[in-house]
Amino acid sequence: MSSQDIPEENLPSEQGDAHDGAVATTADPFADPGLPPHEHRVQDIDERAAKRSERVIAFLFLLSMLATVGFIASYVALPVDKIIYVYPIGHVSALNFSLGLTLGVALFCIGAGAVHWARTLMSDVEVADDRHPISAEPEVKAKVLADFKAGAEESAFGRRKLIRNTMFGALALVPLSGVVLLRDLGPLPGTKLRHTRWSAGKLLINQNTNQPLRPEDISVGSLTFAVPEGMKEDDHDFQQEVAKAALMIVRIQPENIKDKKELDWSADGIVAYSKICTHVGCPISLYEQQTHHVLCPCHQSTFDLSDGGRVIFGPAGHALPQLRIKVNEKGYLEALGDFAEPVGPSFWERG
Known part of the structure; x- marks a missing residue:
């Protein structure tokens, strides 16, 4: 429909002054109405x-x-x-x-x-x-x-x-x-990362049977898991403490142990190492009898238990900490102290 078809009374007429002096005519039906007067606060x-x-x-x-x-x-x-x-x-x-x-x-x-x-x-x-x-x-x-x-x-x-x-x-x-x-x-760890529940005189307790371990309980080629004497699963801090103190024990023929310190810290060829991987803290559970290697299932870090627990493959940053043990006068395996170094993954304060 053209403008000629629109009744004259419906066409927009001229409006008053608009913004910037613009004048609305029939040729500009959408003129700027301008801003209202400013009201002071x-x-x-x-x-x-x-x-x-x-x-x-x-x-x-x-x-x-x-x-x-x-x-x-x-x-x-x-x-x-x-x-x-x-x-x-x-x-x-x-x-x-x-x-x-x-x-x-x-x-x-x-x-x-x-x-x-x-x-x-x-x-x-x-x-x-x-x-x-x-x-x-x-x-x-x-x-x-x-x-x-x-x-x-x-x-x-x-x-x-x-x-x-x-x-x-x-x-x-x-x-x-x-x-x-x-x-x-997490709370500031203080020295908690440097200490576990192991101490001199604590017996090695089989984690499956809850009985103290004797040398004859560990055969060549087997892998045994142990915890410190006195730890109970119903303790409120059991999970935190076992995450640091978990131990794996293997028996190796003394002539196959390559590291002198490892041999000195063993008892009749029985060596005890931290079960916690030094990469991100996964529990190690796979042992190969012929090579004396243990494998972490999380990221395949591999450690040689016949050579000081050193890393031979994978992303782990350092060797597994070893626990010094002996056979006491009653014939049971016991610890001679705590781990000499922090267990588990590296952290920035670790020397």
């Missing part, structure tokens, strides 16, 4: 109101800082297993509740402070700008930089020092929440 005309808003924003940022400190304090002070009752939620972990509450308050106050700052103190004058090609001309670049500078001045970022400083403090403290969460990687 109370903070724009009353410095006392602006100061009140500034104090509110600073208070929110300070509250965020205190909440972050509370987050860190809760993380350090509250035990993991402490349970509290919170109405109407019920029984919850005190640590989880305090961490969620304090971190939520810290993040909320930063956001609320930024929003309140933008709505009350930053310039809210609407500016219309025509679209332009993507490739900017030098004049446009200069205009953008000038607009940015003007925006920075209008935000009062340099003039409202109280807001600026408290915001920097809140933003600087919040990342500490993530730093302290690294504790969830």
Whole structure:
């Protein structure tokens, strides 16, 4: 349908002045209506109101800082297993509740402070700008930089020092929440990685029969697993301790033992090595009688038990630690001390 077919009373008539002086005629029915008159906020005309808003924003940022400190304090002070009752939620972990509450308050106050700052103190004058090609001309670049500078001045970022400083403090403290969460990687090990439950005089207990081992219980070519005397499966820390103290025992003809230290630490050709692979800590369980090699099933690291447990293949970084043993006066195998070096995978402190 052409414009000639439209009744005259339905055609748009001339409108008043539009944005930039444009006049709407029948040839331009979609003229820019322009922006409504700008309405000043109370903070724009009353410095006392602006100061009140500034104090509110600073208070929110300070509250965020205190909440972050509370987050860190809760993380350090509250035990993991402490349970509290919170109405109407019920029984919850005190640590989880305090961490969620304090971190939520810290993040909320930063956001609320930024929003309140933008709505009350930053310039809210609407500016219309025509679209332009993507490739900017030098004049446009200069205009953008000038607009940015003007925006920075209008935000009062340099003039409202109280807001600026408290915001920097809140933003600087919040990342500490993530730093302290690294504790969830586990408690600091101290010297726990360097010690196991083995000590001088502890008997070697067969892990299958729970009976002390005698030399005659171990035949040439067999592989026997042992744990220290006194360990029980119902102990609360059994899994942690057996993961370090698990032992594998083989019997090799003394003339086939290549390493002198290994021979000195053995008893009648019976050698005891850590069962924990020195790559990522998998339990070793595959033994080849003819070569005296043991294989880790996880990543195929191979160790020679006739040559000090050294690595002959695979990604493991060092030899299996050996436990020094002897036969006591009652005819049982017993340890002469703990492992001389940490068992299991390498770690950065290991010398």
